[in-house]
Amino acid sequence: FILSKFDNKRLYHGGNKLMRSDDQGSTWREISPDLTRGVPKEMQKLMGQSWSIDQLARKSAMEQIVTIAESPLDENILFVGSGDGLIHVTTNGGTSWTKASTSGLPEYTRIHHIVASNFDKLVAYAACHNYVGGDYKPYIYKTTDGGKSWFSINNNLPELGSTYSIAEDHVDKNLLFLGTLFGVYFSIESGKEWIPLNSGMPPACVMDLDIQRRENDLVVSTFGRGVYILDDYSPLRLMS
Numbered sequence: 001f002i003l004s005k006f007d008n009k010r011l012y013h014g015g016n017k018l019m020r021s022d023d024q025g026s027t028w029r030e031i032s033p034d035l036t037r038g039v040p041k042e043m044q045k046l047m048g049q050s051w052s053i054d055q056l057a058r059k060s061a062m063e064q065i066v067t068i069a070e071s072p073l074d075e076n077i078l079f080v081g082s083g084d085g086l087i088h089v090t091t092n093g094g095t096s097w098t099k100a101s102t103s104g105l106p107e108y109t110r111i112h113h114i115v116a117s118n119f120d121k122l123v124a125y126a127a128c129h130n131y132v133g134g135d136y137k138p139y140i141y142k143t144t145d146g147g148k149s150w151f152s153i154n155n156n157l158p159e160l161g162s163t164y165s166i167a168e169d170h171v172d173k174n175l176l177f178l179g180t181l182f183g184v185y186f187s188i189e190s191g192k193e194w195i196p197l198n199s200g201m202p203p204a205c206v207m208d209l210d211i212q213r214r215e216n217d218l219v220v221s222t223f224g225r226g227v228y229i230l231d232d233y234s235p236l237r238l239m240s
Helices: 057-062 234-238
Strands: 011-014 018-021 065-070 078-082 087-090 110-116 124-130 135-143 149-152 163-168 176-180 183-187 195-197 206-212 217-222 227-230
Touching (some): 078 124
Parallel strands (some): 065 110
Antiparallel strands (some): 078 087, 135 149, 176 183
């Protein structure tokens, strides 16, 4: 779930539908239809039986909304990604939804993390991975038309290195950070070229990234329960 940047009483929560609360979670209402594919046929019956969610965690993890992004520029624009490979967008606060086109993305790729741009309400980024499907390629996508269509910005990323998280600098729109299966990368050209951040950062699986704006710190969390901080990354804005 996320807390709205426009109203501190407003929350969004993802199940298979998107839920909204305007009273700090006391009451909720649906603001979308089902935004997932549902349970895949091959997971309905495994080894001759239908497994419960408690027995097979992946069964429920796929057909759920796993990332929600609210545009910091327009409270009515929301991007939603599912665990089974779908991205939807609304430009009217959930009254209507559009399913995005993601060319080249394998069908059940997990839309792990979406961030909406701080500079242009038509721009957003998505970090996706197909790790559970045995595919360890990076899948980083960008939209410049408000989420209707998305294109890959993998470019020079290594072929082996699933992608989990992405962050956009709040001062320089071209400065991006990326969390992968084997550490952190950054780009000063909106993803045209990716450069690894190696000093002091092990090749660990980076599940989440956050930017502490006041100090210009990049905060990184890894699958191994580690937290790393890059103190004051502002010099990266001056690189050519």
